[in-house]
Amino acid sequence: MHCHYCDREAAYGAETDGVTVGLCEEHFRERLEELAESDELAALEDRIDIDSAE
Template sequence: MQCHYCDREAAVAVEKDLVKVGLCEDHFQDRLEELSDSGWLDELQGELDVDR
C-alpha cells in the first residue's frame, strides 16, 4: 500500500469508517496527534509498536 500523502510505501494502514488509508512513517508521525484526537489510535495501538 502507498502512503496517502506521498509516493512512499506505507508503513501503516489505518482503517476508519470503511476508508483505508496508508501512511508512511513520516506522515504517520505527522498525523499522530490528529489520529489520536479522532480515536484512530485506539484501533492502531494493538497492531503497532509506538514508543512515544
C-alpha cells in the same frame, strides 16, 4: 499500498469509516502529533472556561 500523502510505501494502515488509508512512517507521526496537539488545545480550553466562570 502507498502513503496517502506521498509516493512512499505505506508503513501503516489507518482505517477510517471502513476505508484503509496508507501512511508512511513520517506522515503517520505527523498525524499522531496533530492528534496530540489538538488534545492539548482541548485541555487548555477547558481550563480557560473554568477560569472565566469564576
